[in-house]
Amino acid sequence: MPSHPTTSRPSHPAMLLILFTFFLLPCIVLAQTEVGQTNIEGTPIVPDSEQIVAAPVTSLIAADHKYDDGEMIELSWVPSIDDQLVDGKVIGYKVYRLEDDGEPQMITELAPGSNAYNDQSVERGKLYSYFVSALSSNAETPSVRTAPIEPQREWLNYELLNVLIMALVLGGAVIYFIETARRGKKLFVRKIAGLEAVDEAIGRATEMGRPILFIPGILDMDDVQTLAALTILGRIARIIADYDTKIFMPVSRSLVMTAGRETIKASYQAAGRPDAYSDDMVTYITDEQFGYVAAVDGIMVRERPATVFLLGAFFAESLILAETGNSVGAIQIAGTARPAQLPFFIAACDFTLIGEELFAASAYLSGEPKQMGSLKGQDVGKAIAMAAILIGILTVTIGDSWDVEWIQNITTGLTEIFSTK
């Protein structure tokens, strides 16, 4: 049985067109796939007179699953013509596999109407061939066997090529503006109210002689919001060291405790006051969400901080902390990227960093040109998103009503660019 090497283009022409015109990036990639196919129709086992025999399945194809580590073979076939919902003879299918030309083994049983199966129990370096039996109430009709096929490993997932290109475009934009700023070009960044207030909030604590409380969320270092909180902590601790105010940071994760200490210590060193730093500024309480909240609430009412920072990943406890902080009269600056908790911070805190602003905060506070440059890079992403939304909605709405092919092509192209499979 011959096998047809087929070529398949992973991307729609319109998508390529747009990628070229929009982003000027080359992306013609052809992926080759081995396909084993049967082209001889199966012949049923000669039936007994008593037996109800169903016609075999046809066009059985076994193909390597593309863009994986060689872990899957995809089977597809046309169901038996006796596979009908009404008075159908077929009651199901059995899939058989031969490993390296060994004995056939049944690997699965499927319902009538099935026309595909993904075999995920294959290994690289072995040859597999398959056949599918149509089951009637008392007989089995096997199909023709497929040619042996080996699962292939691919080194690049072309299905995600659009994601890669878009990520490179965005990452490129960020790096480009960082470089531009580093070379001394002045970049404008608008004021962010919550961050403008940081100085004042720390100053207030100094005047009142009360401590500053920093809560970095309740997730561990493997969450990006915790990282954002720590980068902001670096900036804030520097100002605090200058002001000679007390900072206290209770945490709910041991690793965050370690990283927090490292960060504050460095800031105090940078401010030239390493002697003022103490490990006691950062304390581990408990990993458990509400146990941590119970303790922090207690700290708030007993220490009466003048300023509370709630930055990082928060869950249901957001409002408990923010309301308690409010009740002791603290100025509160909050920020999270969890959309579900933002409303509570908006309601109970003086300033709230909404989503993206949390991640931009440390760059903003640093005041360094190169850091500001990265914010400009983010804006490129927003511009692309807005353009895509605008063009996409227009073309899909118009193309839907007037049936203009090139407009529809743009829609399809856009959808493919932004699809994540």
Place this chain on the structure above:
Amino acid sequence: MLDTAFSIPLVALSDIGRVISLLVIGGGLLWILIRSLRAKEVDRRIVFLFIFIAVAAPILFPITFQERATLIVKRVFDKVESSPAGSKVLLAFDFDPAMAPEVQPMADAFSRHCLEKGHKVIFMTLWATGQALLTQSLERVVRGEYPDKLDGVDYINLGFKAGNENVLNIIVTDFRMMFPTDVNGVPLDSTSIFDDVKSCKDLDLIIAIGGGKPGVKEWVLYIGDRVNVPMAAGVAAVVAPQLYPYYPKQLLGLLGGVKGAAEYESELVKWYPHLKERGTPGLRMMGPQTLAHMVVMAFIVIGNISYFISRRRERIQ
């Protein structure tokens, strides 16, 4: 424990308790309103106290409010009500104990309604953790309240099958392939309820109750969209917004959270007054919910009044 000491007078006291607690809440709010007209801020502990009373009072002295079914709920009720007796209804119990407080009331209401109407009900679940709940509620509602209904004739419990959406993928063409027998090992072929039911196509209505995955979304995608059987659903409140887009095309109606259950129950007791004694947990839960919401709204109004008054005073000064 304290049960005997309190329970007897409570029955007699419940009406008085209701009146008193409503008076306390209403009068208290009025008092606060008057205070805020004089531009005095309310201590947050007073807000706390009000919330506590608003939630505790209706639990101690059951207060229920009249619910009126919204269209999205009414359409489910009307569908069950208008289907001819003997229609085949599938009830999917896709939830676990954690979710049960929110969706069990709906499940009970659906079961009662279908059995009252004389529909033939098929119960099943895609959740391993839902199996015990399904058995319990069958014991309590079906066998407990409708002892004359026969297993295998008027209702059947298929129990749990592993495989999530794959189970749906199969029963859309053939029940027996996935469920050769019911949960007790009785072959489906020997039950009259499955006489003319081969697949989901042969059902008259599917009601999916859940709030997680697999859940209503999977039922719509794997069954509702593929065969022409009316589908309705009852879900936990948090997931309801994600399902509104399926209404009214893919789902003929939707019950969201305790509120949806309460609306359904109110419609149910309107048509079948004798069901009132069997308990209306949705309506019971809505008592404290409604009062608490009213208190929150009242405080928002009061807060704004006192804000405007204090601002006007500042301006005058």
Place this chain on the structure above:
Amino acid sequence: MKRQVPLIITFLIGMIMIFSFFIPPLEGLEQTCSLFFDVIAVFAFFLGGGNLMRIHINKLRRRKKDWGFSIVTLGGFIIMLAAGLLKIGNPGGIAASPTTEGALLQEIFTYVFLPLQSTMYALLAFFVASASYRAFRAKNREATILLIAAFVILLGRTPFGMMLTAWIPESFSVLQVPNMAIWIMNSPNLAGQRAIMIGIGLGVISMSLRLILGIERTYLGDESA
């Protein structure tokens, strides 16, 4: 050495993680990394748990304010450690899961931990009320919009929302409060959520790049920052 090596590690690991997304043979890397993370986190527990013990022992020794409660915390911590590590009272013996029903650890969990947890969680009901009393005031246009949206949704969740607008005929049922509430959740709310999410995605990219490229290095104890 002290400053360069960590920056190089961050850069290399960051880049590998990004590109492993596109390279099928590296698919398992994410799991491996999270496994590493779990292991590191356990070691870090010595630091965190040690810190907890040290603080409370210090409080005790110096007879600081409220030192009595430190005894309780220490006692609870040590009892749990002993119960769990030695699997005291575990019906399945030392080989069973520490959280087996009936083990001392699990008993304390059920009878002490769970009521505490659910009560702490229930405090939210009170704070939701006090926050809305204070925050939902028509101070400016933004706050007014916030207030109206919240009010319509709240009203839609009570029977009164339906009663107030029941007179609106079926053909305009859209204007009934519960339906308006559904519409708000579905349309403007969805739009806001999407804008926030897209923004977050972009913010993460930019911040992660700053970290990976070593532009942001405060967390590493960089003194020049």
Place this chain on the structure above:
Amino acid sequence: MEHFALWLGGFLTLGIFSFLYKDNPWYKLTEAIYVGISAGYFVVVYFWDNFYSKFWIGVFPHKRLNEAGELIAGVEPDYWLIVGGVLGLLMLMRLLPKVGWISRWPLAFIVGATAGLWLINYFASFVMVQIQNTVTPLFGADYSASLFVIVGNIVVAVGTFTGLIYFFFSKEHRGAFGGAARVGIFFLMITFGASFGYTVMSRMSLLIGRIDFLFGDWLGMIK
């Protein structure tokens, strides 16, 4: 035992609730209990789940034999895990002041892995997917949508668009751009107000649960 457990539960529940009035010794006691046992519980669970099951058993797997006494395949030790163990040990170097700086290495590893992983995941699921979801025909497929839905679609499109304008950092919010940004803020405010209002119900349910426990299970006052 049941009796004792109920009273204990009641005692702890009221202890936490007493915080609403003000901080007091009862709350301090419950807080101390809570912190102590929850920290201990997590140490134990992490130790058995992460250290023992994942790390120890991964490196030193049990010899699993089948009935014939042969070694079952697939239990080869995973030596990769040792890298994780070494990183963990480096973390502990903090305790030794002289070589404490080396604990930055595992920290750097974690930061790099977290940043890289989330960069691409957030990008795919927060940026790409959301853009794709927003691109829908305003009038529904084949003009099937009702006026109500059309208005909704337009609102979603406008809201997402202007919301993004609000987040622009490198352009001052002035003129038409500022106007659009203001519309964006309005949408965000609706989002926050609506989500807040919607959550009230589930928060109240938690309190209903606790009050049911206090008056029902504990005091037996609810029939």
